Amino acid sequence: xxxxxxxxxxAGMSYLLEQITINLREALRPQDxxxxxxxxxxxxxxxxxxxxxxxxxxxxxxxxxxxxxxxxGQTIKPVLTGLLMACPQPALIxxxxxxxxxxxxxxNAGPEELGRVIMIETPLDRLTSDMPITVADAVKxxxxxxxxxxxxCCNSGRVTGFEALARWRHPTQGILSPASFMPGMTVxxxxxxTATMLQHVLDALVFWDESGLHVETVSLNISNVELGDPRxxxxxxxxxxxxxxxxxxxxxxxxxxxWPFNSxxxxxxxxxxxxxxxCRLDLDDFGTGYASLDAIRTFGVxxxxxxxxxxxxxxxxxxxxxxxxxxxxxxxxLGVGTVAEGVETRQEHAYLAQLGCDEVQGYAIxxxxxxxxxxxxxxxxxxxxDSLPGIASGxxx
Numbered sequence: 001x002x003x004x005x006x007x008x009x010x011a012g013m014s015y016l017l018e019q020i021t022i023n024l025r026e027a028l029r030p031q032d033x034x035x036x037x038x039x040x041x042x043x044x045x046x047x048x049x050x051x052x053x054x055x056x057x058x059x060x061x062x063x064x065x066x067x068x069x070x071x072x073g074q075t076i077k078p079v080l081t082g083l084l085m086a087c088p089q090p091a092l093i094x095x096x097x098x099x100x101x102x103x104x105x106x107x108n109a110g111p112e113e114l115g116r117v118i119m120i121e122t123p124l125d126r127l128t129s130d131m132p133i134t135v136a137d138a139v140k141x142x143x144x145x146x147x148x149x150x151x152x153c154c155n156s157g158r159v160t161g162f163e164a165l166a167r168w169r170h171p172t173q174g175i176l177s178p179a180s181f182m183p184g185m186t187v188x189x190x191x192x193x194t195a196t197m198l199q200h201v202l203d204a205l206v207f208w209d210e211s212g213l214h215v216e217t218v219s220l221n222i223s224n225v226e227l228g229d230p231r232x233x234x235x236x237x238x239x240x241x242x243x244x245x246x247x248x249x250x251x252x253x254x255x256x257x258x259w260p261f262n263s264x265x266x267x268x269x270x271x272x273x274x275x276x277x278x279c280r281l282d283l284d285d286f287g288t289g290y291a292s293l294d295a296i297r298t299f300g301v302x303x304x305x306x307x308x309x310x311x312x313x314x315x316x317x318x319x320x321x322x323x324x325x326x327x328x329x330x331x332x333x334l335g336v337g338t339v340a341e342g343v344e345t346r347q348e349h350a351y352l353a354q355l356g357c358d359e360v361q362g363y364a365i366x367x368x369x370x371x372x373x374x375x376x377x378x379x380x381x382x383x384x385x386d387s388l389p390g391i392a393s394g395x396x397x
Contacts (some may be wrong), residue, residue, distance in 0.1 A: 016078075021036060024061055029057070032046050032057070044058075054086070055084060055117065055119060058082050061082075085121075105118075105120065135181055135182075135185055138181075143171075145166075145168075146371065147166075147368035148164055148371060150365055150366050151163065151361045152360055154360060163219040194223075202243045203371070204374075219251040220250060221284070222253065223255065228267055233273035237277055251282055252281050253284045280303075281299055283304045283305065284305045286306050303336060303358070309342075311340045311362075315348050321351075339357075340352045340357050340360045340361070341362060350389035
């Protein structure tokens with residue numbers, strides 16, 4: 001690099017690095033990012049589902065970045081050496097430590113590794129920031145909090161309940177969504193997360209009751225991991241009894257993709273116990289899995305949540321309209337309630353209401369919010385109910 005810098009001078013070198021950066025960006029997908037860390041050193045963030053995909057993307061980016069470039073009347077062909085490190089839980093990684101570790105590895109690379117993309121293991125224990133390493137650790141120090149997103153009845157316009165959504169209050173990165181910390185979670189992490197979210201849900205119900213606010217239900221997301229715990233249903237019912245909260249006010253949201261359960265009888269037993277006690281069951285992301293009807297038949301699902309992939313643009317897209325209409329017709333025949341999630345525009349809300357969807361949830365109503373902001377939202381929402389999209393009907397949620 002120093003020899004090349006002397007030959008091209010500062011302006012020429014800056015031009016060369018700028019062109020390499022442009023070439024790298026052209027080869028990246030919209031969700032990926034490249035930044036110049038130091039002269040000749042680039043940091044690229046790839047969002048990939050597997051190492052195989054990541055390596056293929058990295059090689060394509062490398063080839064694109066090694067195109068010949070004209071500078072000072074000469075054609076210069078860059079040689080890029082890539083270091084590929086998997087980060088299953090990026091929220092836990094200290095960026096400065098990661099870049100420092102990667103830079104050191106590149107400096108120690110031998111001549112035979114130049115011009116290659118090298119995949120190495122990421123030493124998480126050496127690169128984590130000064131914070132809890134796992135979700136379970138974050139739970140212990142109170143960094144996992146709950147945000148609440150309302151659901152609204154399409155007939156009456158009133159708020160029928162909230163869904164509790166986990167957030168990590170990161171000491172340096174701010175509020176993190178589940179997409180930042182759920183990949184790679186262990187069984188211990190899952191159970192710790194659900195346990196603390198249950199406490200947040202029950203705290204919220206008590207808070208609303210004591211504040212004189214009418215919030216009928218709160219939804220808690222669960223998975224097969226929690227249902228596989230023999231004491232899961234007993235623990236939930238004990239907590240409800242301790243807080244003097246009626247079981248029907250707790251809605252369990254289970255992803256459709258989690259179905260069907262395996263031959264282990266414990267998840268069936270837990271779910272049956274909770275539903276017999278009065279808890280409700282919503283089937284989340286309906287239309288993305290393969291076993292919805294089996295779940296409805298076996299456990300008597302209370303509501304299905306129509307996945308956002310069918311909701312987006314449903315007011316203008318004929319294909320979306322056919323899918324939503326079919327789902328709503330099936331739900332009506334089965335006697336199951338419907339919630340459309342991911343409703344982002346007033347037009348989508350209005351169309352779903354006219355089509356007969358029971359409830360909607362999404363940014364068109366409100367973004368997820370901390371518990372302390374819910375009273376103000378409820379007051380504001382009740383003041384504008386008459387202006388919400390809906391249908392004239394004698395049936396109310």
